[in-house]
Amino acid sequence: xxxxxxxxxxxxxxxxxxxxxxxxxxxxxxxxxxxxxxxxxxxxxxxxxxxxxxxxxxxxxxxxxxxxxxxxxxxxxxxxxxxxxxxxxxxxxxxxxxxxxxxxxxxxxxxxxxxxxxxxxxxxxxxxxxxxxxxxxxxxxxxxxxxxxxxxxxxxxxxxxxxxxxxxxxxxxxxxxxxxxxxxxxxxxxxxxxxxxxxxxxxxxxxxxxxxxxxxxxxxxxxxxxxxxxxxxxxxxxxxxxxxxxxxxxxxxxxxxxxxxxxxxxxxxxxxxxxxxxxxxxxxxxxxxxxxxxxxxxxxxxxxxxxxxxxxxxxxxxxxxxxxxxxxxxxxxxxxxxxxxxxxxxxxxxxxxxxxxxxxxxxxxxxxxxxxxxxxxxxxx
Amino acid sequence: xxxxxxxxxxxxxxxxxxxxxxxxxxxxxxxxxxxxxxxxxxxxxxxxxxxxxxxxxxxxxxxxxxxxxxxxxxxxxxxxxxxxxxxxxxxxxxxxxxxxxxxxxxxxxxxxxxxxxxxxxxxxxxxxxxxxxxxxxxxxxxxxxxxxxxxxxxxxxxxxxxxxxxxxxxxxxxxxxxxxxxxxxxxxxxxxxxxxxxxxxxxxxxxxxxxxxxxxxxxxxxxxxxxxxxxxxxxxxxxxxxxxxxxxxxxxxxxxxxxxxxxxxxxxxxxxxxxxxxxxxxxxxxxxxxxxxxxxxxxxxxxxxxxxxxxxxxxxxxxxxxxxxxxxxxxxxxxxxxxxxxxxxxxxxxxxxxxxxxxxxxx
Ligand SMILES: Cc1cc2nc3c(=O)[nH]c(=O)nc-3n(C[C@H](O)[C@H](O)[C@H](O)COP(=O)(O)OP(=O)(O)OC[C@H]3O[C@@H](n4cnc5c(N)ncnc54)[C@H](O)[C@@H]3O)c2cc1C
Ligand SMILES: Cc1cc2nc3c(=O)[nH]c(=O)nc-3n(C[C@H](O)[C@H](O)[C@H](O)COP(=O)(O)OP(=O)(O)OC[C@H]3O[C@@H](n4cnc5c(N)ncnc54)[C@H](O)[C@@H]3O)c2cc1C
Numbered sequence: 051x052x053x054x055x056x057x058x059x060x061x062x063x064x065x066x067x068x069x070x071x072x073x074x075x076x077x078x079x080x081x082x083x084x085x086x087x088x089x090x091x092x093x094x095x096x097x098x099x100x101x102x103x104x105x106x107x108x109x110x111x112x113x114x115x116x117x118x119x120x121x122x123x124x125x126x127x128x129x130x131x132x133x134x135x136x137x138x139x140x141x142x143x144x145x146x147x148x149x150x151x152x153x154x155x156x157x158x159x160x161x162x163x164x165x166x167x168x169x170x171x172x173x174x175x176x177x178x179x180x181x182x183x184x185x186x187x188x189x190x191x192x193x194x195x196x197x198x199x200x201x202x203x204x205x206x207x208x209x210x211x212x213x214x215x216x217x218x219x220x221x222x223x224x225x226x227x228x229x230x231x232x233x234x235x236x237x238x239x240x241x242x243x244x245x246x247x248x249x250x251x252x253x254x255x256x257x258x259x260x261x262x263x264x265x266x267x268x269x270x271x272x273x274x275x276x277x278x279x280x281x282x283x284x285x286x287x288x289x290x291x292x293x294x295x296x297x298x299x300x301x302x303x304x305x306x307x308x309x310x311x312x313x314x315x316x317x318x319x320x321x322x323x324x325x326x327x328x329x330x331x332x333x334x335x336x337x338x339x340x341x342x343x344x345x346x347x348x349x350x351x352x353x354x355x356x357x358x359x360x361x362x363x364x365x366x367x368x369x370x371x372x373x374x375x376x377x378x379x380x381x382x383x384x385x386x387x388x389x390x391x392x393x394x395x396x397x398x399x400x401x402x403x404x405x406x407x408x409x410x411x412x413x414x415x416x417x418x419x420x421x422x423x424x425x426x427x428x429x430x431x
Numbered sequence: 432x433x434x435x436x437x438x439x440x441x442x443x444x445x446x447x448x449x450x451x452x453x454x455x456x457x458x459x460x461x462x463x464x465x466x467x468x469x470x471x472x473x474x475x476x477x478x479x480x481x482x483x484x485x486x487x488x489x490x491x492x493x494x495x496x497x498x499x500x501x502x503x504x505x506x507x508x509x510x511x512x513x514x515x516x517x518x519x520x521x522x523x524x525x526x527x528x529x530x531x532x533x534x535x536x537x538x539x540x541x542x543x544x545x546x547x548x549x550x551x552x553x554x555x556x557x558x559x560x561x562x563x564x565x566x567x568x569x570x571x572x573x574x575x576x577x578x579x580x581x582x583x584x585x586x587x588x589x590x591x592x593x594x595x596x597x598x599x600x601x602x603x604x605x606x607x608x609x610x611x612x613x614x615x616x617x618x619x620x621x622x623x624x625x626x627x628x629x630x631x632x633x634x635x636x637x638x639x640x641x642x643x644x645x646x647x648x649x650x651x652x653x654x655x656x657x658x659x660x661x662x663x664x665x666x667x668x669x670x671x672x673x674x675x676x677x678x679x680x681x682x683x684x685x686x687x688x689x690x691x692x693x694x695x696x697x698x699x700x701x702x703x704x705x706x707x708x709x710x711x712x713x714x715x716x717x718x719x720x721x722x723x724x725x726x727x728x729x730x731x732x733x734x735x736x737x738x739x740x741x742x743x744x745x746x747x748x749x750x751x752x753x754x755x756x757x758x759x760x761x762x763x764x765x766x767x768x769x770x771x772x773x774x775x776x777x778x779x780x781x782x783x784x785x786x787x788x789x790x791x792x793x794x
Binding site for chain 2: 324325326327330
């Protein structure tokens with residue numbers, strides 16, 4: 051079999067890239083996925099969408115992505131409902147240091163046209179009445195942030211890409227990438243041999259392994275992040291509530307359940323995605339302090355997925371110097387879902403040598419060659 | 432965090448018997464059941480059991496439960512019983528999380544025997560979520576444990592032994608059984624049970640199924656339809672009955688979610704009722720020191736659950752260092768009892784299922 055482009059991974063990144071390339075008229079695109087659609091981090095994520103970031107790059111990517119999500123159902127001619135809910139993110143500051151940092155963040159966000167604002171405890175309580183304001187100093191709020199259904203969103207990209215002629219192969223794991231004279235020749239999967247000169251690595255937690263197959267080193271690793279869902283109740287919470295200091299995010303999704311997660315600071319770097327009892331214990335404690343009322347609900351299910359971490363916690367999007375025709379969309383460090391529309395658009399522009407809509411030369415993998423120390427994005431859970 | 436070498440989840444015949452053998456071997460254990468009363472399915476079974484003498488045939492289920500409970504009760508210093516305690520999680524580090532009377536507790540175990548039994552299968556038809564639609568097990572629990580009539584006019588779906596026995600029990604409780612429908616052309620259960628129902632005037636409709644339930648707040652009517660030899664509905668054969676309850680007895684499926692959660696290798700085997708864990712002939716799953724016995728390892732009968740429980744209790748204790756004085760003799764005895772139980776025409780399905788599962792299990 052022959053293909054113009056082989057995209058590895060049918061998560062939100064791979065599907066968005068496939069759609070964007072096809073929409074620009076590229077033919078013979080093949081997506082290979084080792085399991086099923088949305089089986090990776092995309093189907094396991096919190097699916098929160100926010101523009102309240104601490105770096106300009108993240109702010110820009112998120113803002114442009116939200117603009118896409120707002121009309122995605124129409125643009126992608128999706129017959130389902132992607133369940134996009136824009137009721138904001140309430141990010142609480144739990145100490146003076148965060149309070150100061152958030153003031154700076156909001157200034158930056160405002161400059162970039164993001165409608166975020168710094169608010170008092172009292173104002174925060176008006177937005178989320180069951181918030182324990184004793185646990186916070188202040189908050190920031192952006193009303194156009196929100197949440198959408200990751201399965202539906204990825205299905206929308208998948209179906210649109212398929213209509214444009216993209217071929218998808220499921221249960222096909224990439225086993226090897228044959229490179230000769232610094233050129234890609236072939237991708238070998240469980241059952242297929244695909245002749246191609248262009249490969250897009252959108253393999254999420256396995257991006258490093260895919261790099262190794264092609265003989266290039268990508269400085270990312272996978273780490274487990276856990277999450278849970280409660281029984282559904284009538285709507286009591288509009289926005290996502292998030293705290294970096296207390297290490298928590300929690301939102302009520304449209305059907306009434308609460309979805310929440312936190313980060314285990316001692317987590318190992320590997321592909322483990324088993325659930326743990328420790329997470330339940332710690333999640334419950336954190337939550338009951340911040341949103342005591344939600345603590346009364348029963349947990350229905352817990353699960354886990356991988357964050358693919360890069361050294362500076364920023365995505366890696368672009369080509370790579372050492373191997374022609376090899377493109378990267380990985381290292382999203384826990385926020386690749388909300389950036390997916392831009393990931394797809396920008397990488398397709400780079401691949402086709404068009405001028406990128408947003409200058410993302412700072413997201414090129416070469417940044418790690420020259421620089422060893424990084425300013426980390428602090429606004430993460 | 433509580434520490435305990437052996438934890439047995441489920442206090443039906445399998446779990447009770449596993450606990451008894453562990454105790455005989457000198458192994459202490461916690462036995463956990465989500466019901467307020469131990470005994471599993473047995474405590475709602477007022478009929479005389481079929482099966483072989485050795486496993487209490489011709490005794491009422493409820494009396495077998497008493498006997499097994501007494502056996503366990505004679506080791507109070509070894510077997511700690513937790514009632515009204517639901518195991519809600521089983522984690523790879525062998526930590527068990529339990530909701531015990533509204534308290535959330537954790538136990539670190541070394542070995543775990545899962546004997547959680549089965550859950551009832553459901554049927555897909557229009558309005559199958561209306562109040563008044565029950566599984567046969569639920570009907571039995573209502574009537575025989577709590578003394579509550581599930582309705583006044585009922586239709587039964589399924590002609591296996593459970594469907595037949597429960598129909599009879601409903602009639603004894605003064606409930607009118609308007610019809611018993613069965614999708615296959617033949618009656619599934621023992622002929623004696625079916626004959627008894629016919630004698631009492633219950634019509635048995637084979638090659639027939641439920642098309643839909645009708646009702647606003649609860650079931651008011653049910654529509655049945657005939658099936659052809661390819662199980663397709665035959666239009667024009669619909670029949671409507673006025674009922675206030677529908678009882679569904681279309682089989683059981685092993686309750687194995689805890690085993691899936693901890694990561695045991697599972698296989699779908701229809702002869703055993705659905706998804707079951709892969710085990711060796713000592714009832715150990717693909718994970719060291721995680722065992723399964725009774726209906727949760729494949730749907731059979733109380734008789735085999737009892738013997739499997741004994742066998743598993745022996746083996747788990749022995750691996751923990753407490754070997755029963757008559758270990759070898761008993762293992763042989765239990766294995767040959769199981770073989771006998773599965774001999775003959777009624778065991779054919781089980782034999783085939785176990786063969787698919789991996790060959791030598793108990794056979
Ligand atoms: C608990 C949790 C919460 C999160 N919350 C958020 C959030 O609120 N907002 C947000 O924006 N992001 C969130 N994220 C991050 C987000 O899920 C990811 O950044 C995003 O889904 C990445 O998408 P992807 O398509 O790059 O990767 P994936 O969805 O992981 O897709 C990669 C695909 O590649 C396939 N693959 C791997 N190896 C091979 C191979 N050899 N051959 C073929 N296919 C292969 C995988 O099976 C997988 O389907 C969260 C993540 C987790 C785990
Ligand atoms: C109507 C009917 C008639 C039958 N007649 C006969 C007969 O005549 N002869 C015969 O041999 N067999 C008969 N059987 C079959 C027999 O009852 C079962 O095969 C047997 O009870 C299985 O035993 P078990 O211990 O595996 O499971 P069960 O008896 O189902 O016990 C499982 C126990 O585990 C508990 N449990 C489950 N999950 C959890 C959890 N997460 N935490 C805590 N506890 C949990 C349950 O509450 C239950 O008490 C009949 C069954 C029915 C329904």
